[in-house]
Amino acid sequence: MRKLILLALLAATAAARAEPAAETPILLRPARVFDGTTMHSGWRVLVKGERIVAAGSDVTAAGAREMELPETTLVPGLIEGHSHLFLHPYNETSWDDQVLHESIALRTVRAVTAARATLMAGFTTVRDLGTEGAGFADVGLKQAIDEGIVPGPRMLVATRAIVASGAYGPKGFEPGVEVPQGAEEASGEDVVRAVRRQIAAGADIVKLYADYRWRPGEDRRPTMSEAELRDATAAAHDAGRSVAAHATTEEGMRRSIAAGVDTIEHGYGGTKEIFRAMKDRGIALCPTLAATDAVTRYQGWDGREPIPATVVVTRTSFKAARAAGVTICAGGDVGVFAHGENVRELELMQDAGMPAREVLMAVTSVNARVFHIDDRVGAIRAGLVADLVAVAGDPSADIRALRRVRMVMKGGKVVRE
């Protein structure tokens, strides 16, 4: 059901495209093709209109325009699992100042440039997990991209996201004075109302904060009750939307798992038991290693030994999740660091011990499956949308090859060559 709704949303996207893709078929000839699971030498890929019509070693097409891509690997359009197109790096402007002092118009213009940078880096789809105070502007940005007004990735949007009343920020003002907040506050039955309001306004995904710091400098604690999480998740699932839960504490994760959410974001506090439960319930982890790495560098870390404790925790939990067999989604919390630098997360996953081929699967076919869009994107096979990226070298040997983008195609149209 959820998949059907997402497919309908993405189909509407394609129908709304301003210029139809050229109908002359294109035969792509890279050195090798990663189809989402397996690497194939000598494969060719035939694209007609917005779709892949054939992929294999014996594909030919009379009258097709041939695109030679020597020494490159063709991969499915990359899928960012955790972005905030409406944030820009905190070393430019603090999160508080972005939320408090930047107008929605300014933030939307920035988001347009962020969307373009994301697409040019080979990320043809993003799951954007909250505008952080920019209201429902993500819904409009998504529409502008779908209508061909501005270049950008396909978007799954969460709109405002939902936090427990009083739990989020910015903080530090006279009690009772209303200041802009980074997400929609709700408690008790109103959490369900917030879920429904956001879906009605355009949310493809519901983002819930299961825990947070109640005040700056404090440890993180659970914010929503298990009942609030459960009722919100049920309301989202009734509407065919999946739920992403921000959870960094063991108890926040435990409640999220019990509530039946679809993905857990960050998950730094996960234990062996927690990760085993995630595995059993089929809940994916989006580890966001790059977010902590970036924030720690903004605080002065130069990347060398000794590794700060905050960074060690993220690497340790990532390894524990992998050891437990948890499905790993690829998503870096990009926005905390620069849009277009999305590959940073993949490099850190590789550096933390995940083989490059598995990282490549995570950012293509696994993300597509976890986000219920695998009938459209995330692989190279006949019938799927032609979101394709050519990179120099072999990213299954070293994921850093994904930085050497030579060509980006979205929906059968070359957007970077």
Ligand SMILES: [Zn+2]
């Ligand atoms: Zn985030």
